[in-house]
Amino acid sequence: MAASSADIEVFAGAPEAEPPRPRVLLVGSALASGAAAMVVLALVAVYARMRADVIAGGDRWLPEDVTVQLSPGNMGMVTLLMSAVTVAWAVYSLRNDDRVHAYLAFGLSILLGAATSPPWPTAGSSSAWASPARRRRCSSSRSPGCTWP
Amino acid sequence: MTVTEAPRDVVEAPARPAPSPPPTGLAAVVGSGDPRTVGRLFIGTSLLFLLMAGVVAVLVGFERVDLSGFEVLDSDIVRQLFTLQSIAAVFLGVLPLLIGLATAVVPLQVGASTVAFPRASAAAYWTFLASGGVVLAAYALDGGPFGGDAEAVSLFVAAFIALLVALAVATVSVVTTVLTLRAPGMTLRRTPLFSWSMVVGGTVWLLTLPVLAAVMLLVYLDLQYGQQFLGGSDGVYDRIAWVFWQPTLYVVAVPALGIIADVVPVFARRRHHRHAVAMGLIGLFGALSFGAWAQIGFSVDGQSNPTDWLYDGVWIAVGFLAIVPVAGLLGLWAATLAGGRVRMGTPLILALFAGLLIGGGVAAGAVTVIEEVDVVTTTWASGQELLVVAGTLLAAAAGLAFWAPKLYGKLLPDGLVRLGATVLALGAGVAAVAYGIAGLYDQPRAVAASLDGVSEIDTVETLNLVAAVGLVAAVVGGLAIVTALVAPTGRRTVADDPWDGHTLEWATSSPPPVGNFAAVPEVTSEAPLYDARYSDASAGPAESTEAPA
Numbered sequence: 001m002a003a004s005s006a007d008i009e010v011f012a013g014a015p016e017a018e019p020p021r022p023r024v025l026l027v028g029s030a031l032a033s034g035a036a037a038m039v040v041l042a043l044v045a046v047y048a049r050m051r052a053d054v055i056a057g058g059d060r061w062l063p064e065d066v067t068v069q070l071s072p073g074n075m076g077m078v079t080l081l082m083s084a085v086t087v088a089w090a091v092y093s094l095r096n097d098d099r100v101h102a103y104l105a106f107g108l109s110i111l112l113g114a115a116t117s118p119p120w121p122t123a124g125s126s127s128a129w130a131s132p133a134r135r136r137r138c139s140s141s142r143s144p145g146c147t148w149p
Numbered sequence: 150m151t152v153t154e155a156p157r158d159v160v161e162a163p164a165r166p167a168p169s170p171p172p173t174g175l176a177a178v179v180g181s182g183d184p185r186t187v188g189r190l191f192i193g194t195s196l197l198f199l200l201m202a203g204v205v206a207v208l209v210g211f212e213r214v215d216l217s218g219f220e221v222l223d224s225d226i227v228r229q230l231f232t233l234q235s236i237a238a239v240f241l242g243v244l245p246l247l248i249g250l251a252t253a254v255v256p257l258q259v260g261a262s263t264v265a266f267p268r269a270s271a272a273a274y275w276t277f278l279a280s281g282g283v284v285l286a287a288y289a290l291d292g293g294p295f296g297g298d299a300e301a302v303s304l305f306v307a308a309f310i311a312l313l314v315a316l317a318v319a320t321v322s323v324v325t326t327v328l329t330l331r332a333p334g335m336t337l338r339r340t341p342l343f344s345w346s347m348v349v350g351g352t353v354w355l356l357t358l359p360v361l362a363a364v365m366l367l368v369y370l371d372l373q374y375g376q377q378f379l380g381g382s383d384g385v386y387d388r389i390a391w392v393f394w395q396p397t398l399y400v401v402a403v404p405a406l407g408i409i410a411d412v413v414p415v416f417a418r419r420r421h422h423r424h425a426v427a428m429g430l431i432g433l434f435g436a437l438s439f440g441a442w443a444q445i446g447f448s449v450d451g452q453s454n455p456t457d458w459l460y461d462g463v464w465i466a467v468g469f470l471a472i473v474p475v476a477g478l479l480g481l482w483a484a485t486l487a488g489g490r491v492r493m494g495t496p497l498i499l500a501l502f503a504g505l506l507i508g509g510g511v512a513a514g515a516v517t518v519i520e521e522v523d524v525v526t527t528t529w530a531s532g533q534e535l536l537v538v539a540g541t542l543l544a545a546a547a548g549l550a551f552w553a554p555k556l557y558g559k560l561l562p563d564g565l566v567r568l569g570a571t572v573l574a575l576g577a578g579v580a581a582v583a584y585g586i587a588g589l590y591d592q593p594r595a596v597a598a599s600l601d602g603v604s605e606i607d608t609v610e611t612l613n614l615v616a617a618v619g620l621v622a623a624v625v626g627g628l629a630i631v632t633a634l635v636a637p638t639g640r641r642t643v644a645d646d647p648w649d650g651h652t653l654e655w656a657t658s659s660p661p662p663v664g665n666f667a668a669v670p671e672v673t674s675e676a677p678l679y680d681a682r683y684s685d686a687s688a689g690p691a692e693s694t695e696a697p698a
Contacts, residue, residue, distance in 0.1 A: 039360070042441070
């Protein structure tokens with residue numbers, strides 16, 4: 001339906017529209033995202049570099065004697081993915097002004113974050129390589145018996 | 150009839166609560182998101198860390214005087230202090246000092262009321278303070294690189310990651326401020342050169358610091374889960390040291406160039422010669438300083454692989470090309486000064502010292518990439534690092550002296566600052582030259598390294614003594630500048646624009662009010678206050694307009 005002349009008269013007295021808000025959040029998020037992307041790129045680059053060095057040396061990847069503590073790593077990765085969900089939940093709750101669920105989501109995120117890197121010994125870190133006694137003894141790779149074979 | 154009822158409008162008006170008084174004392178500092186407060190906190194804390202780094206450098210310097218052994222400290226402690234001097238100087242000192250200066254000054258320069266993310270900047274400062282303190286505590290617990298306590302080494306790495314995150318967050322806030330909150334009419338082309346240099350330098354920092362953080366994350370995981378890949382505590386410093394080598398070393402100096410470029414034209418009383426070219430040269434220097442690709446090779450046994458970038462075409466090219474923007478800027482500043490009516494104000498003297506030291510550092514870097522000279526692993530590189538870091542510090546000191554009316558509401562005492570800057574520049578220069586010559590005698594950069602290749606031991610020891618004395622002088626000079634910051638000047642008020650400045654920060658009071666500006670005028674050039682003062686606005690300012698007498 002077309003606007004009547006009365007409607008136009010009403011809007012004629014309205015204040016001018018505000019100037020467009022500077023895209024502060026967009027630019028800030030882009031910069032932060034770029035920095036986060038560099039973290040991922042660096043991790044991938046380090047992995048590729050180490051793998052290439054080993055293969056170029058005629059060994060196989062992973063080297064035979066290296067024991068990768070898969071359990072802590074895998075659990076950490078899954079926990080991080082779960083925390084991504086809970087953080088997204090927190091953002092959604094904040095957007096909907098749902099304070100209770102926002103608290104719940106943030107609390108879960110913090111809990112998952114703490115679980116990702118626990119300060120106490122985990123099952124995966126209880127091997128001979130990572131025992132506290134060995135870590136003290138092998139703080140220097142030049143210590144006898146500590147150099148990777 | 151007596152009227153007992155109050156008028157309706159009075160009765161229905163909601164009672165307004167009395168506004169709570171603004172916090173004072175400690176609460177005003179701890180809870181503040183004011184960029185000037187946060188910037189001053191960054192500056193003060195980083196200066197204290199810098200003094201500590203200087204003292205550590207002096208200790209390491211004197212331990213080099215007798216190369217047959219360590220006189221005062223244990224060799225393990227000396228190795229840790231050797232790493233601490235660079236880590237503290239760059240990550241606890243120079244970078245946060247520049248960030249603090251930018252947090253306080255950049256909003257004023259671009260005509261903004263505050264930084265883009267004031268709370269994030271404040272959080273970044275407190276994280277920087279806490280993580281910096283933990284880094285030092287980890288060193289005290291024998292947990293720095295080469296440390297003997299594994300848990301403390303892990304603590305160091307974790308705190309160092311937090312420190313990098315804090316610096317990155319503060320940088321995002323500053324860069325976003327320049328990109329989004331500029332005054333009407335202030336295009337990027339018209340942005341003041343310090344703010345522009347923060348965009349360039351900050352962007353490269355945001356591309357570099359996360360790479361270092363990722364590597365530190367891997368080191369942390371390696372320390373936690375078996376030390377099978379990265380060499381335990383002995384491998385930690387190898388993963389950090391690339392920041393102190395060229396080209397990454399140059400990234401700390403990018404904002405320094407911007408500070409010098411803002412100071413020189415004001416004291417030449419004319420516009421910056423070829424302002425647009427200067428912006429391009431700062432951008433080129435920033436692009437060349439991205440050096441995350443030039444890291445020490447990773448190896449599964451913790452030993453450094455031969456680096457495939459060393460003496461490679463790209464590394465050599467960057468080493469030589471880095472001279473171009475710095476030499477170009479030095480030429481532009483010389484042209485600006487030559488065409489103006491120079492007054493030798495304290496900020497200009499500091500800026501000239503800074504430009505010479507940075508130029509010397511970049512020139513020394515060009516020698517480093519010559520394979521036949523082969524000085525990349527010697528103290529030649531230490532001298533180069535010292536020149537670049539000291540030059541950046543002097544530029545930051547020039548910025549502090551220049552913007553002190555806006556930061557502290559006072560002018561710094563000229564005599565003390567000039568004396569401190571001269572002693573600092575001379576001391577750092579002497580130490581850098583001595584280390585450089587010792588490097589030509591093949592003295593290794595790392596302490597406690599093999600001396601098999603060193604020729605003329607006695608000469609090298611004498612040079613090391615000269616370098617140590619130079620470092621003492623540099624620390625004393627730095628102490629004088631810090632003293633000047635806290636010393637009362639005796640002048641209760643300072644003019645809003647004591648230098649006849651060119652850019653927007655001088656259009657407001659000293660110190661600025663909350664919100665910085667009552668009203669920001671339309672900006673029509675890169676030097677709006679210069680235009681208002683000297684030029685016929687209708688005719689438009691000429692590029693090389695000289696200030697009238």
